[in-house]
Amino acid sequence: MTAPRHTSAAEGVRSLPAEWRDYLALMKPRVMTLVVFTAFAGYVAAPSGIHPVMAAIAIFALALGAGAAGALNMAYDSDIDATMRRTRKRPVPAGKVSRSDAYGMGLVGSGLAVILMTLSANYVAAGLLAFSIFFYAVIYTMVLKRRTPQNIVIGGAAGAFPPMIGWAIATGGVSLEAVMLFAIIFLWTPPHSWALALYKSGDYAAAGVPMMPVAKGPARTRLEILLYSLILVPFATLPVFTGLGGWVYAAAAFGGGALFLVLAARVFRSRAGEAGSAEDGELYAVRAGDKVARDLFAYSIGYLALLFAALIAEHGLGAYMGVM
């Protein structure tokens, strides 16, 4: 199945056969953690549920599917990963896992994940999982990523599916509330990704990926970050008005959202991204002018986690007190 040892395209390094840690890294475990977290929030927020063991297996299937999609992404993008400092140590460009093995793992993992989801939950959840894997691996990775600065806007849908799938696991269908949770992550993805791209634009430019700062410039990127933030923050408060979110969620959505807008406005007023990325220093070194973008990027992760943690606290831990 595997060439016994192969050479890294990036560094010409010979290496031993891949071990389980390399395959785990191929599945982007940090992304899997976020997928499990948001899917669990969608599951507990839903009005009904399934046997807890079945639910646990279904969430595991979702994590496996996300990991398999990550493996397909790393297999296809190994050439550009090898040129970017942030990604050149990934298993395929580092020569630890061959590209064909990564494709094999992605395809087999996707199949097993969809089968497990079908058996443990229902066809709706399994269909959504299959579509989200296809969307991430094919639509985003193979079609959009190298062609358009809107790659992350459209491709962000792939990362927005987990809470909707969690909802479908519980109910066997999709409702307005599930679509709202989907839309929150969908709208959150552009300002989150572009904040990172502002201070890592050199990496993307070297790889030929037309991220917004590379294709349209930092000023346009800062404007788009502000515009998406102005749409995201009010939208994230909608669950309060539909009754899905109670007082805890309201505090997170209004308080956390206000801070998000403040940070987005700081980025808009700054000159973040103008100096290019700090290619000569530490991997995650940030130039003084780019710190506002780094702050927004870091906070955006906490903001999303806060919103979904609030839903888990209210619906999973009994902290719900309705506002409306």
Place this chain on the structure above:
Amino acid sequence: MSGIPTPPHQKPTVSEGKTPGPDERGAPRNMSPVEREAFISARKRRNRAIALGLIGFAVLVFVITALRLMQNIAAGQAG
């Protein structure tokens, strides 16, 4: 994986085509004895991980089947 088209921007490296064939234990011939032992033990660990994954999948399918049976029996008795 011959069914998967190789993207035009991804071509095999030259060294991949020059790798010598495996020895009687399946390890490449151009390795030192120490490297060869490391290669074989790494391969064993990987194979065990794959086996554990397959066993885990079979166990999960078994658990799902048992739970579905229990739920359907309980639903039949209630109805």
